[in-house]
Amino acid sequence: MNPVYLIGAGNVAWHLGRAFLRSGVPVGGVWSRHTAHARELARDLDCPVIAALSALPAGPGLALIVVPDQAIGGVAAELLATAGQDLTVAHTSGATRLDVLGEKTGQTGVFYPLQTFTRGHDTPMEQVPFLLHSGEEAVMTQLETYARKLSRHVLRVTDEDRAYVHLAAVMLNNFVHHIGHQALRILADRQLDKHLLQPLLAETTRKLMQYPPGDIQTGPAKRGDLRTIEAHLTMLADYPDLCSLYRHLSQSINPKLPL
Amino acid sequence: MNPVYLIGAGNVAWHLGRAFLRSGVPVGGVWSRHTAHARELARDLDCPVIAALSALPAGPGLALIVVPDQAIGGVAAELLATAGQDLTVAHTSGATRLDVLGEKTGQTGVFYPLQTFTRGHDTPMEQVPFLLHSGEEAVMTQLETYARKLSRHVLRVTDEDRAYVHLAAVMLNNFVHHIGHQALRILADRQLDKHLLQPLLAETTRKLMQYPPGDIQTGPAKRGDLRTIEAHLTMLADYPDLCSLYRHLSQSINPKLPL
Numbered sequence: 001m002n003p004v005y006l007i008g009a010g011n012v013a014w015h016l017g018r019a020f021l022r023s024g025v026p027v028g029g030v031w032s033r034h035t036a037h038a039r040e041l042a043r044d045l046d047c048p049v050i051a052a053l054s055a056l057p058a059g060p061g062l063a064l065i066v067v068p069d070q071a072i073g074g075v076a077a078e079l080l081a082t083a084g085q086d087l088t089v090a091h092t093s094g095a096t097r098l099d100v101l102g103e104k105t106g107q108t109g110v111f112y113p114l115q116t117f118t119r120g121h122d123t124p125m126e127q128v129p130f131l132l133h134s135g136e137e138a139v140m141t142q143l144e145t146y147a148r149k150l151s152r153h154v155l156r157v158t159d160e161d162r163a164y165v166h167l168a169a170v171m172l173n174n175f176v177h178h179i180g181h182q183a184l185r186i187l188a189d190r191q192l193d194k195h196l197l198q199p200l201l202a203e204t205t206r207k208l209m210q211y212p213p214g215d216i217q218t219g220p221a222k223r224g225d226l227r228t229i230e231a232h233l234t235m236l237a238d239y240p241d242l243c244s245l246y247r248h249l250s251q252s253i254n255p256k257l258p259l
Numbered sequence: 260m261n262p263v264y265l266i267g268a269g270n271v272a273w274h275l276g277r278a279f280l281r282s283g284v285p286v287g288g289v290w291s292r293h294t295a296h297a298r299e300l301a302r303d304l305d306c307p308v309i310a311a312l313s314a315l316p317a318g319p320g321l322a323l324i325v326v327p328d329q330a331i332g333g334v335a336a337e338l339l340a341t342a343g344q345d346l347t348v349a350h351t352s353g354a355t356r357l358d359v360l361g362e363k364t365g366q367t368g369v370f371y372p373l374q375t376f377t378r379g380h381d382t383p384m385e386q387v388p389f390l391l392h393s394g395e396e397a398v399m400t401q402l403e404t405y406a407r408k409l410s411r412h413v414l415r416v417t418d419e420d421r422a423y424v425h426l427a428a429v430m431l432n433n434f435v436h437h438i439g440h441q442a443l444r445i446l447a448d449r450q451l452d453k454h455l456l457q458p459l460l461a462e463t464t465r466k467l468m469q470y471p472p473g474d475i476q477t478g479p480a481k482r483g484d485l486r487t488i489e490a491h492l493t494m495l496a497d498y499p500d501l502c503s504l505y506r507h508l509s510q511s512i513n514p515k516l517p518l
Contacts, residue, residue, distance in 0.1 A: 069487070070486070095487055095490065114455060114456075114458070114459060115458055115459055115462060116459060116462050116463060116466070116477065118466060118470075118475065123462065124458075127458045128458055129455050129458065153458075157451075161449050161451060163490075163494060164445055164446070164449050164451075164494065165446065165451060165455065167445060167491050167494055167495070168442040168443070168445040168446055168456060169442075169456065169459055170478050170479060170487075170491065171438060171441060171442045171445075171505065171508075172438065172439060172442040172456055172459055172460055172463065173459055173463045173477070173478065174476065174477065174478035174479075174480060174481070174508075174512065175438045175508045175512075176435050176438050176439065176460070176463050176464070176467075177463055177466070177467055177472065177475070177476055178476065178508060178511060178512050179430060179431065179434045179435050179438065180431060180435065180464070180467040180472060181467070181472035181473055181476070182430060183427040183428075183430045183431040184427070184467070184472055185472075186423055186426060186427040186430075187423070187424065187427055190420050190423050192416075192420060192423075192424060194468065195468065196373060196388050196424065197373075197427060197428065197431055198468055199373070199374055199386045199387055199388065199412075200373060200374055200375060200428055200431055200432055201431055201435070201464050201467070201468070202464070203374060203375050203382065204375060204431065204432045204435050204436055205435070205439070205460050205461070205464055207375070207377060207436070208435075208436055208439040208440070208443070208460070209453065209454065209457055209460070211377075213436065213439060213440035213443055213444075214440060216377065216436070217433065217436055217437065217440070218375065218432070218433065219429050219432065219433035220429060220433075221433060222433065227329070228328070228354055228429075231354065231422075232426050232429065235422060235423065235426055236426070241511060241514070244507075244511070245507070245508075245511050246430065248503075248504070248507045249430075249433075249434045249437060249504075252437060252500060252503070252504050253433065253434075253437050255500070
């Protein structure tokens with residue numbers, strides 16, 4: 001297997017690098033604008049630091065650009081200016097179009113892992129969906145070979161569909177986390193153990209995936225139970241931010257509510 | 260073990276009845292205002308139908324009132340008017356105070372299972388927290404004996420704390436379900452498999468319980484990334500309800516956002 005180069009040394013680079021090594025794919029080196037970060041990740045992965053984007057080894061391989069979205073274009077331009085024709089360059093962003101990588105369409109692609117990663121906590125990568133895209137079948141096949149080393153869940157998704165998947169993922173991850181955070185905060189303020197809500201959360205997410213979602217919604221908003229809603233809003237008097245959130249979400253669940 | 264009587268024949272009655280039987284606690288009978296429902300559940304549980312609230316067998320036992328919140332007081336009054344002194348009467352509601360059951364405090368309590376139940380799908384009851392309350396220690400002990408037959412997770416919680424737990428549970432279950440529903444709807448509209456989001460959802464909920472929640476929030480709202488937020492709002496142009504929800508939740512995550 002040809003090597004992977006990590007262009008970026010953050011959270012996603014850490015996870016992909018470790019997962020490639022576990023799967024027997026060599027990591028040929030790490031580059032980062034912050035040399036200290038590159039050095040740290042290179043030490044973790046036992047691979048070389050790449051000192052400059054113009055200094056990637058010649059020969060075939062996959063350079064994965066894992067930098068913040070707004071930096072992808074600049075890094076790609078610099079990298080592709082000197083890279084050999086055998087190097088494929090892909091970014092790992094959900095929200096960024098393929099053409100940000102420039103015009104060398106025979107060398108460029110998207111390699112997007114649909115997951116939230118926490119540095120220091122290994123994620124079971126074989127369950128992570130990898131959404132791939134390229135304008136060229138040869139690149140696509142190559143990206144698939146790498147992705148299948150990591151995951152059982154590899155699929156081809158266009159720029160536009162990937163953007164919507166990313167949007168849905170932001171909603172699911174960030175918004176669900178926020179709601180959960182607020183619910184746990186109410187418990188914490190009363191010195192109640194947050195794990196009280198663990199079985200409910202597990203069942204909520206199980207049902208979400210198992211049943212047609214609209215059909216199984218329950219609760220005061222859905223059944224138009226204004227008495228309970230008013231009682232909840234009164235209880236939330238000390239949490240003005242939560243009052244507003246509660247009201248808005250209840251109204252979104254049941255637009256007929258006179259809130 | 261003295262028998263349990265189910266006063267109500269809905270979803271929660273179905274689950275508690277089945278769980279009691281599995282745990283070897285006899286179900287002495289089922290009452291419902293709708294005789295057909297009582298008959299159906301009694302058939303499922305292989306126990307008698309109780310024809311009237313005044314017709315409960317004499318002798319010790321636990322009558323669990325599992326009817327809609329606003330009906331609990333009336334049912335309790337009718338039941339306690341003729342019930343023997345050996346019968347304990349408890350409701351199973353998170354949002355209802357103990358004193359709705361009337362003045363016979365030596366016979367009344369709260370027996371609240373903190374879970375969302377789906378009829379026809381058995382929930383592992385041994386993981387469900389049971390929140391108990393009573394004004395009398397003897398009743399409390401009795402409720403604990405019944406609850407421990409069902410679950411490893413039994414605790415004493417006051418009316419006020421239980422109301423806040425119920426509020427947090429409504430937020431966690433109803434609001435998370437709603438967010439999830441909207442995210443899956445975006446995928447469905449693009450003919451994408453909803454299971455794409457399954458690993459992300461699992462990791463989101465795992466992290467929520469494992470880490471201090473505020474610390475690990477990520478995403479465009481948290482980092483004030485207006486470019487991505489504006490792109491998402493543009494993509495949601497065909498979903499005016501989602502636009503509003505997205506805007507409100509982003510603002511709630513990061514109150515400094517100029518949305």
